[in-house]
Amino acid sequence: MRWANMLELRAISKTFGAIVVADAIDLTLASGEALGVIGPNGAGKSTLFNLITGLLRPNSGRIVLDGVDITNLSPEARCRAGIGRSFQIPQPFDHLSVFENLAVAALFGGGLSEADAIQHCGRMLDLTGLEAKANRLAGSLPLLDRKRLELARALATRPRTLLLDEIAGGLTEAECHELVETIRTIHAEGVGIIWIEHVVHALLAVVQRLVVLNFGKVVAQGVPGEVMRSREVETIYMGVPA
Amino acid sequence: MSVESIPIPASREDRSLEVPVWQMRVGTRLSRIAAVIGVVVVLALAALPAIASRNLIQDLIFVLTMLTLAQLWNALAGWGGLVSVGQQAFVGLGAYALFAGIVMLGLDPVVAIPLAGLFAALIAAVLGPLLFRLEGPYFAIGSWVAAEALRLICAQFKSLGGGTGMSISPGELSQMVGLKTVQALLGLRPAAARDVLVYWLALALAVLVTLGIYAFMRSRMGLALAASRDNAAAARSVGVRTARIRHALWIAVAFATGMVGAMVYLQKARISPDAAFSVTDWTAYVIFIVVIGGVRTIEGPMVGVLLLWGLVTYLAQYGSLYLVVLGSLAILIMLFMPKGVWGEVARRRHVQLFPTQRWLARSR
Ligand SMILES: Nc1ncnc2c1ncn2[C@@H]1O[C@H](COP(=O)(O)OP(=O)(O)OP(=O)(O)O)[C@@H](O)[C@H]1O
Numbered sequence: 151m152r153w154a155n156m157l158e159l160r161a162i163s164k165t166f167g168a169i170v171v172a173d174a175i176d177l178t179l180a181s182g183e184a185l186g187v188i189g190p191n192g193a194g195k196s197t198l199f200n201l202i203t204g205l206l207r208p209n210s211g212r213i214v215l216d217g218v219d220i221t222n223l224s225p226e227a228r229c230r231a232g233i234g235r236s237f238q239i240p241q242p243f244d245h246l247s248v249f250e251n252l253a254v255a256a257l258f259g260g261g262l263s264e265a266d267a268i269q270h271c272g273r274m275l276d277l278t279g280l281e282a283k284a285n286r287l288a289g290s291l292p293l294l295d296r297k298r299l300e301l302a303r304a305l306a307t308r309p310r311t312l313l314l315d316e317i318a319g320g321l322t323e324a325e326c327h328e329l330v331e332t333i334r335t336i337h338a339e340g341v342g343i344i345w346i347e348h349v350v351h352a353l354l355a356v357v358q359r360l361v362v363l364n365f366g367k368v369v370a371q372g373v374p375g376e377v378m379r380s381r382e383v384e385t386i387y388m389g390v391p392a
Numbered sequence: 393m394s395v396e397s398i399p400i401p402a403s404r405e406d407r408s409l410e411v412p413v414w415q416m417r418v419g420t421r422l423s424r425i426a427a428v429i430g431v432v433v434v435l436a437l438a439a440l441p442a443i444a445s446r447n448l449i450q451d452l453i454f455v456l457t458m459l460t461l462a463q464l465w466n467a468l469a470g471w472g473g474l475v476s477v478g479q480q481a482f483v484g485l486g487a488y489a490l491f492a493g494i495v496m497l498g499l500d501p502v503v504a505i506p507l508a509g510l511f512a513a514l515i516a517a518v519l520g521p522l523l524f525r526l527e528g529p530y531f532a533i534g535s536w537v538a539a540e541a542l543r544l545i546c547a548q549f550k551s552l553g554g555g556t557g558m559s560i561s562p563g564e565l566s567q568m569v570g571l572k573t574v575q576a577l578l579g580l581r582p583a584a585a586r587d588v589l590v591y592w593l594a595l596a597l598a599v600l601v602t603l604g605i606y607a608f609m610r611s612r613m614g615l616a617l618a619a620s621r622d623n624a625a626a627a628r629s630v631g632v633r634t635a636r637i638r639h640a641l642w643i644a645v646a647f648a649t650g651m652v653g654a655m656v657y658l659q660k661a662r663i664s665p666d667a668a669f670s671v672t673d674w675t676a677y678v679i680f681i682v683v684i685g686g687v688r689t690i691e692g693p694m695v696g697v698l699l700l701w702g703l704v705t706y707l708a709q710y711g712s713l714y715l716v717v718l719g720s721l722a723i724l725i726m727l728f729m730p731k732g733v734w735g736e737v738a739r740r741r742h743v744q745l746f747p748t749q750r751w752l753a754r755s756r
């Protein structure tokens with residue numbers, strides 16, 4: 151097993167024109183930690199992932215991975231450094247098969263030889279329940295399978311830090327339970343996880359710490375149970391005035 | 393065997409000792425049969441000048457060079473997503489570099505061909521970073537504008553005929569490497585022997601380019617290229633250096649395109665900026681071939697170029713009307729067979745002579 155990273159965001163800010171989507175965010179993911187992120191629509195959660203993976207550049211602030219400043223690294227270099235992610239809106243390689251979607255991730259992000267990549271992809275397809283569809287074109291998959299593919303492809307890069315963006319939505323109770331077990335298994339192997347999720351009960355079954363984002367700010371964080379009972383969360387979700 | 397007795401350091405992840413659970417395959421029985429037939433066809437084509445008329449050889453030079461250009465454009469646009477309408481730039485640069493090499497440096501034409509390719513590749517390497525700042529349709533327009541600019545620049549060289557162009561006298565080409573051998577071998581006069589020599593060079597390049605593209609698409613780099621085309625952001629997020637791969641492809645395609653240009657104009661022995669940088673001849677026809685044949689397949693350009701050759705041969709008598717027919721046909725095929733003629737055959741009959749998909753299956 152490769153060691154999990156320690157990831158730090160230091161005063162990260164990002165604006166789109168007049169909207170502030172990240173407002174001097176300080177956040178640390180300890181080595182091997184599972185962190186949950188919740189917050190209302192448009193709070194800046196997905197943007198945070200785009201900043202961590204390098205698809206977006208912050209206006210100011212630093213991103214540090216295992217003590218190394220990666221703020222200026224390209225997305226592909228960050229992936230090779232161990233950061234894997236899923237997209238909220240699935241972004242499959244439509245004209246490639248499901249297996250090929252994983253293979254490219256294992257060969258490039260995962261740095262595996264072809265022989266090892268084949269076995270690794272096979273295991274990840276098995277783990278995510280996609281093995282039977284391995285040879286279908288990704289573009290022909292229904293939405294739920296596309297979401298599974300997002301998880302499987304992120305895992306194929308052999309991440310040490312895994313960023314998951316709303317992967318439980320739309321699942322049945324049984325499927326959701328299976329997903330929770332899968333993510334627990336991955337976490338138990340030492341992979342650090344940041345999971346953005348609206349399906350809170352799934353999230354709480356996995357994460358050790360919870361962060362609440364609103365208007366690009368961390369408004370609450372700590373032990374999940376306590377955060378869920380906090381005044382900030384009540385205000386956001388129940389509309390109770392502060 | 394005592395594999396177990398070798399101590400394995402606990403820290404090392406060595407999966408090679410485990411029995412592989414999954415296996416991957418690409419080829420099919422049909423594709424192996426096709427490979428054998430392919431070898432036979434190439435050998436037959438190589439032997440053809442022994443019996444063929446000079447007219448047929450000239451026609452086949454057209455077919456082979458257009459096939460090569462179509463394979464290259466298909467790699468660039470179909471597999472790579474770089475929809476260029478400026479490939480005539482590299483045909484023209486290759487042609488002009490060949491003429492410059494022969495006229496100004498006194499090089500042997502056969503030696504000048506790869507150098508012409510290198511020159512086209514060099515210009516592509518410089519243009520690439522500029523053009524890649526543009527996306528989608530803007531890239532297409534940018535590539536066309538770049539080609540026009542290069543045409544105007546070539547027209548400035550008075551020693552290469554300026555705007556009206558120039559010819560190379562047969563005398564200058566009579567000492568060409570290999571020409572005497574071909575003359576003696578087939579009992580031909582210098583002009584006909586030059587056609588045969590160019591024909592063989594064009595055949596060799598068509599085979600190399602086709603096989604090269606096929607091998608590339610089956611390789612890990614080909615997989616990365618396809619991923620970059622389908623979704624650049626996602627490809628980068630799984631560790632693919634999308635910019636590098638596209639730039640390398642762009643340069644390699646320009647290199648081979650430049651060599652095609654050099655060969656075509658070596659056979660013609662006459663050059664002008666308008667012809668060598670013609671967007672109709674070197675890009676529109678090429679796109680026609682790929683689109684009616686079948687984009688993103690190796691077979692598509694082969695089918696497409698034969699269709700074009702047939703149309704050009706039988707419609708030429710109708711003058712400019714034939715362009716109308718060609719255009720209408722392209723539109724009809726795009727409407728009713730969006731994957732092209734070969735794409736339609738492949739879809740209905742599930743045949744692939746050059747398969748690229750990697751299939752995963754359990755070993756046991
Ligand atoms: N590329 C962009 N350009 C301009 N505005 C953007 C861009 N990406 C996101 N935004 C805006 O930034 C804000 C935060 O978006 P983000 O996707 O991070 O929200 P989120 O917390 O993930 O929401 P959701 O729960 O709906 O997924 C939104 O108002 C969104 O419209």
Ligand SMILES: [Mg+2]
Binds near residue numbers: 197
């Ligand atoms: Mg989001």
